Amino acid sequence: MFEAFAAATIAMATPILLAALGELLVERAGVINIGIEGAMLAGAFAAIAVAHATGGALAGVAAAIGAGAAINAIFAFVAVNLAVNQVVAGTAIDLLATGLTGVLYQRLFGATGRAFTVTPMRSIELGPLVRLPVIGRALFDQSALVYLALALVPAIAWIIGRSRFGLRLRAAGERPEAADALGLGVYRLRWIALLASGVLSGLGGAYLTLAYADTFVEGISAGRGYVALAVVIVGRWNAWGVAAASLMFGGAIALQFVLQATAATIPYQLFLALPYLLTVAVLALAGGQADAPSALGEPYVRP
């Protein structure tokens, strides 16, 4: 049972982690992107639609990357170049993705919403590591996207903390006018972060349809993008913290699979609501935004 729980935790944490790592880059550059939910949804749909049409999961993943990046490009133009309110712009992006995927889904796969499935991404066993107790299957018999997500944690920690690009990114998020005065190109940095985030959110969406559900239903992202936003806050704008918070939320979602079977008297809705309840509770306890980038969410207009 623990083994199943561990595997489910990793499976549930992966899409959140992918999206949250992208959002981490974006927020360190000073932008808050509520539209991340939309980018995930678009990625999820594009992945399965293209995988269905071509029969190849890889093509689906590529499409998800493209869709996520495209959605974020729209957001980047509106929120960065036009310097409008980021929360409102992000909400519009979510609506756009919900609507687009809904319309296209019906158009391509019929008004009845006939469920369609694809050959899922195979999981890749990492040799003898799989035989480790409890965590063996959970960590080392997973799809490539899981390994990618886990590998990205130290990579993004390094990028933000140590690299030249990361230093510039932080500068853009701390004091954009000063960063621009030094010629660092705030708009460019924010665009790069948003495109990278689009790619990661798209991958998170692809994981949902290609590696986890093997099908698409409307609204399949189910608020995971929003949870990713909370994960960044709970993780204190730090890649390792984000990884830990993602696992916590993954565990909260995974709990329903384990407990629902054993504790039938508890309404299943409680389990479904658990990640959201947990988000509110953790934010209330973790409280403030003292570690947030100073310029987070403030539209920046070049002088």
Add this chain to the structure above:
Amino acid sequence: MLEARAISRRFGRTLALDRVDFHARPGEIHALIGENGAGKSTLVGIIAGRLAADSGAVLLDGAALRSGASAAALRRARIAAVYQSPMLFERMTWEENLALGGFDAGAAPRELDAVAARARQIAAASGFDLPPPRAIVADRSVAERVRLAIVRALSFEPRVLILDEPTSLLAPAELKIFLAALGRLRAAGRIVVLVTHKLAEARAVADRITVMRRGRVVAELRAADTGEAELARLMIGALPMALARRPPPEPDPAAAPALTLAALTLVREGRRVLDEISLTVRPGEIVGLAGVDGNGQAELVEAIAGAVKLDAGSIAPAPGGAAVAVIPQHRDRDGLVLELPLWENLMLAAPLRARFAPRGLIGCGAARRFCADLLDRFAIRAAAGPACAAGALSGGNRQRLSVARALAGAPRAIVAHDICRGLDLGAAAQVHRGLAEFAAGGGAVLLISTDLDELLECCGRLLVMVRGRVHETADRDPERLGLLMAGAAE
């Protein structure tokens, strides 16, 4: 040779620069002087590539720098600038701040160590000290930040170094070291442009002086050939007549204090920003609080306004009431709501809100009429009258609105922080007259400023604020007061 040719730049309806020509030669310190709002900062912003010009060209050694060229391109052309409030990243270490400059490094420990080593060379050549390794900028003093900003600018090995009023943040003792360092830069063949509105400073350190007034260059002079009187005349145009000094108002010794602070203490991130501050202001007096920016004045004003929660101490009368009016330092950031009309901005003040919204319902007509009357009385020029958005006013008019609002609430005491920043002399005199009349009528004023001249002219008693503490002083000698401000007397 640095040249600016026929530069114009418009902000909304204001023509900030009107076909300005400017020249500075290698191996010279060139002072650019003018009153606040004369266009100095806009001009250097354009030269440094931070702002785009509407027309005109900037040339370095005869080669044109494209108007609106990216800052990166200008950096290649080697023009570096240090701005009025040093553009540092407060929550990063100083090494990271420098790595973002001309050292162009990442943030790995090895890289930061290399940055620090090279920075120490530059700093040593200029006679500067640098903070200890991995110190966070936010924890350093204002003078250290200015030095960091200058070292970062020098890290680009610039041909042209622009210093935009960096000295306004420095105490006199620090200023001397700083001006000496400028001399060394000149000796190294660089073009140094020093923006300032302090005439003595310009005369003391510069070789040549360009004077600006209302968006135009009115003179270019050799520093040796001119005097402060001539510079002042050029800067201001005609000297305002109404500047006759009046004796500072005397308090009524029998009256109870209008404002009493007792052992105010405020701790932020482990530092005592306000450290057991006690002071009283009695009816009829103007008390001056001198100090270099960043020694706790802003927090003190916030505390008196009731905008922060104190760790210890008490304020009488209690904050938030009608008895004390506060005029904050940053009027746009802290004092006005630029999108709202003038009459609503007046209602931001608690006593006026209470007056025009008794029982919570706003009497619009009365509030508008009151506002129109106030605009009239304080000569605030607003095209659309009370319905005009505060953001549509010019800086001077916004400041007068701030002061008028404080006076209109009929408080017992006014706490005014840096109220003449950005005002020309005439407007400043008007503001001072308003305060003097208020004191003459029995009001109490606490005037907080970095400008000693202003305080010496307006105030009776003088206090000095250093690192969150307040000392009273009977000394009125600017030199010794300057030392006190720098904390040398401790």
Add this chain to the structure above:
Amino acid sequence: MRRLLAAALRPAGAIGCALGVVAIALALLGASPVAVAADLADGAFGNWIAFTDTLARATPLVFCGLAVAIAFHGALWNIGADGQLIVGALAAGAIGPALGGWPHTLAIAAIIGAGGLAGAIWGGLAGWLRARRNVNEVISTIMLNFIAAQLLSWAVHGPLMEPSGAFPASRKIAAAARLQLYFPPSRVNLAMLFALALAAVCEFGLFRTAPGFELRALGRNRRASAFFGVPIARLTAGAMALSGMLAGFGGAVQISAITHRLYETISPGWGYEAIAVALVARLSPLGIVPAALLFGALDNGSQAMQRADGISPQLVYVIQALVIIALLAFDASAAGGWREAFGAGAPAEPNAGAEGGDV
């Protein structure tokens, strides 16, 4: 009147742009934009029933639009009107069946009051978290939306489920608690007047009362508000509670006048749509009414559109999103944002007082 027209110009342009983009997209998908538009218009206004259905669909949008507008005026980004509407409906659906013996007026007051109270608690919780724990209200309200949806799901599958247990829906509310329909089978009811009255009350409250003024000042300059003793924490919690109450009314009215019982899908996303409504109305409470009518018509027409053209009614989401984006872009362009975006420099006023703003 001229000012009114000028204020409506940009929203109208934004809606025009959004519809234009959608028309092109439809053509690309192989549908005829003209036919779709005709079906949509017919579904929204084609006959008396269609028209009154549009009014019925617009009513909850007025409530939620007011909720969003009030919060946005205070720079409180309440994305949670949907959850607040749901808990309002939930409270109404929960007490509705028990109001059997009550006098009609009292029962109506009770059911709507219960909805408002539940919404106020839901919104006020986010406000309190923001004011006291500094929790970002965007995230907390979104999370509370999901929690409300699960709460509703649990209620209609569990304690409130109708006796036969066949459908995930609650028992019908008592007749005394039902708002009368005036011209059956049309759904014209008193709630529409209630919505209009609330819009007027909100307009008055925002622009003619001290707390309304303080909220607007807080939303535009938080620091200045703190300096001048505006009670920020109280306003934040209060405005969010008020915002939640308005949305909660919307949920209760929906139960009382239209559905008479709870369903899992009681809200098709009105709380999100309300953001578009509020922005199109320029956050003006009175402007919410025509904006809600417009979006109500789109919603209503989209049903007919689906029947006739096989286009998913989710197309309406695309239209909402494009309207918001176009409106944001237009506003940015009016503020000089477009010039800025393409590097021509912004005509902003020099700002000597602001930090670093030493232009």
